Amino acid sequence: MNKTDAASSAPWWVVTDLDGTLMDHCYNWRPALEAIRCLQAQRIPVIPCTSKTAEEVRSFRAAAGLRDPFIVENGGAVHGETSTGDPWELSLGRPVTELRPILMELEQLLDEPLQAIDALSAKQASVLLGLQGQELQMACSRSWSLPFVPPSASARQRLPELASRHGVSVVQGNRMSHLLGAKASKGRALEALKLREGGSSVRVLALGDSPNDQPLLEAGDISVVVPGPDGPHPVFAQALAEGRYELAPAPHAHGWAEVIFQTVLSGGASFL
């Protein structure tokens, strides 16, 4: 699990999923505020790596006082700011204008509706996403991915192969399925960010909660699964049992903060 022994003095990057990881199901991340401030005091970047849109992450960054780069739309794009404050974007995905007709084709092939995020009624959005008004608008403001309501279990089994034939992939977040270009993933976006920022020698603490975080966790030097109130997602059972991933000691922001204090801020290489 630990790829960092040989480079234990390398600088840390904390690369984290947001929904279900740093944030609970009410989007509350405040219990991690002190840990975030301590990371900032040590100039350790906190890099969101999320299915959220750039607009949503900008709103979170402003609330959390973060200035570090960020990965959006499940790795569809990487964003940051130059030293003079000019924004930059690196895209890895396929534009949503190409994804939308592919979603419709997949719908026909599956003979099952695949309802895109921006086709949800206000009531559906409230129930499924807990979002309304401007927050819902920001979540719908997609450039490089198209979230849709997860279909039936049998359709979900067939989707990866059908998607692959169309040059796209489907990943599962904690609320929605996401259609994105085949070359986009959270792990690839992290590699692209490392290349751009000269981060080849950094130690990455990666934190996630859902199957769409698998490529991020695979790319981490220390990889932590953050559980929900009912425990970790079952997809990580084997990796946790084998010790490839660690399990945060508490759900969401509380567990996230404990991992930060016991790993990055303790100077140690493992929090167990």
Ligand SMILES: [Mg+2]
């Ligand atoms: Mg998540």
